[in-house]
Amino acid sequence: MKCEQISIFLENRAGRLSEVTRVLAESQINIRALSLADTSDFGILRLIVSNFEKAKQVLKDNGFTVGRTTVVAVEVPDQPGGLHNILALLSTHGVNVEYMYAFVQQSGKNAVMIFRFDRTDQAIEILTQGGLKIIPGDVLYTM
């Protein structure tokens, strides 16, 4: 039910981001979703890619600091209150969202959001019981 996300440490300097995309492009790796968190000095690029292991290897080979993070992809009803219902459900169970970002594609009539929780397993349980659809990693990577 979980997905692997690649996290990359990036210094805040011109050309660093394009270096990542170049390495991935040359290895025929597709970026499925991405989010960039930044401070004045550095940023963390978070990616869902078509081939996690390969992406990790080529980025490492090119000198990047790469981390593996477990995230959860959730289908969010594309209507008012769709996201709110999910967050309210988690909130009542005391699960904290570390960060989240939107997936680029829709699944049917629903949007897809990527979540990083402080307690991943508990979050999955709550969401499943709440009738929400969680997209498994292998499906997500090729969507």
Next chain:
Amino acid sequence: MIFDVELETMPREELEALQLRRLQSLVSRAYHNVPFYRRKFDEAGILPADIRSLKDLARLPFTMKQDMRDHYPFGLFAVPKDNVVRIHASSGTTGKATVVGYTKRDVKNWARLMARCLMAAGATSLDTVHNAYGYGLFTGGLGAHYGAEELGATIVPISGGGTNRQVQLLRDFEPTVICCTPSYMLVLIEAAEQAGIDIRKLPLRIGIFGAEPWTDEMRREIEERAGLTAIDIYGLSEIMGPGVAISCHEAQCGLHMFEDHFLPEIIDPETGTPLPPGSTGELVLTTLTKEAQPLIRYRTRDITSLNYVPCKCGRTHVRMQRVTGRSDDMLIIRGVNVFPSQIETILLETEGTAPHYQLIVDRQGNLDTLEVRAEVNERFFTDEIKGLQRLEGKIRKSIKEFLGVSTKVTLVEPRSIERSVGKAQRIVDLRKKQ
């Protein structure tokens, strides 16, 4: 005016005779009371009785800062601990500070030397001294304090920091003399301007500035903007503290080193060979009168030259040029001595960073800034911003705690800092050179 007329204007021949007597006594005391010196002398095959002229000084082995660290804390004391009345220490990571002890007579001598300095700068017992050097383990505050009292002046022991309050007291207490680092003086000038106080119209007339390198341009700027005479002072805690040498206000040309207490040499920092008078090289000092912790041929790492030409002020003591650099990699950040190795130790003790770092020194406005660029360690990489910021904060806090200097810590990518053992890559000093 001259504080110790007889000693400060002693003809060179007499001065050298006094130096030799004191050197012989010092060498004998060190040999008999400090195992470290006895071992070093034995290794060099020299006995106290072999010192028959000042030239024989060159036969004695050097003492290094590392020797002080190796004998931390009291291993170089030459008197029983009972006779030590004060202890100062320089910054250092745990267990590595350099410690200096003083007997009652050492403190008295220090006070008299500092009083000499104040008078050489043009002060008398009628002056009020605003002492903005830090009080505490650092020698600056208490050193200047005792000197001002010895002179009979009025001392305002304000210590460092609290800039707005400093400005207020400069106006209200009407001090005529100020002691601080030159860069802090510029900060005070700016704070006064912002508070609408014209320092030039205050009674302040003498500034005694030291503890960090500065330039002639900076001196002219301070003199013009603060309306005072800016005097250079030199000292180092290992030797005593402030008051080792000072420029006289009459000539303002080189710093008189008090040769009845300190015996200076200039050596080639590469070979250790003494250089002829007038040459530029590393300053080596021998403390002629220190009782608690005498130092023989201490390598200061400061680069300067000595001028034996008599000065128009009447003092016969040699004048050293303002220090122009260091023969090691020590940095002086806002008056605080920082060795890159200390930063390295802190980084090594902090989980999450690799021991690869770069120090970037700059000057923003009038204050030195130090940026520590440290590589993140892959094993501790977290994809959460707050985790990395916590790491930055932890490093910043450790450096502040151990070295007493504020830094900006920037995490950089692994392997992005050049892998070279040379110091040139480790340190980037962007401050304007003299």
